[in-house]
Amino acid sequence: MEVENEASCSPGSASGGSREYKVVMLGAGGVGKSVMPFLSHLNVNVVLCFSEDAYKTQVRIDNEPAYLDILDTAGQAEFTAMREQYMRGGEGFIICYSVTDRQSFQEAAKFKELIFQVRHTYEIPLVLVGNKIDLEQFRQVSTEEGLNLAQEYNCGFFETSAALRFCIDDAFHGLVREIRKKESMPSL
Ligand code: GDP
Ligand code: MG
DSSP: OOOOOOSSSSOSOOGGGOOEEEEEEEEOTTSSTTTTTTSSSSOOEEEOOSSSEEEEEEEEETTEEEEEEEEEOOSOSSOOHHHHHHHHHOSEEEEEEETTOHHHHHHHTTHHHHHHHHHSOSOOOEEEEEEOGGGGGGOOSOHHHHHHHHHHHTSEEEEOBTTTTBSHHHHHHHHHHHHHHHHHSOOO
């Protein structure tokens, strides 16, 4: 049985019958999860949430409207009741690390398994994001390593810079496309 979405602050469909996409940001502290939605062209609004921050915005992706309901999370990759709740509720996940922080890359590599523990499937839409590429001189994680992890995850990969507003929208758009692709496939 499908479990109803609980992680979002305001469950249910968006007004006007347009599709709402519940997106969860995952990643180590300091990688840029909280600034990313603002340093994009997504025009997000902050909504009050019980514990973690949530942002909402409406965009058009491939000429179709999409309401994004973005949950910004904090904390380490350990298993907590809270994490279980938002992993249950997310329709798609943006797994972030910083290219200047190898530890954050190692943490990013753990999320698929953590999601699997909750959802019991690997067929969950994901994108992998290596942020802070403006800090090239401090890079600790190569593009190739990011690509290899994305291949292992079977997901899209974006190297971004929130500071330069570079490629952030593409990561969100990429995730919505993954969710749409999954929905258009017949379920087994
Ligand atoms: P979070 O803990 O993952 O939510 O990280 P934050 O969004 O709070 O960002 C942590 C720090 O990294 C802040 O000082 C941001 O301004 C900085 N930061 C985020 N993204 C970038 C980026 O692309 N480039 C640079 N140079 N700094 C960034
Ligand atoms: Mg944060």
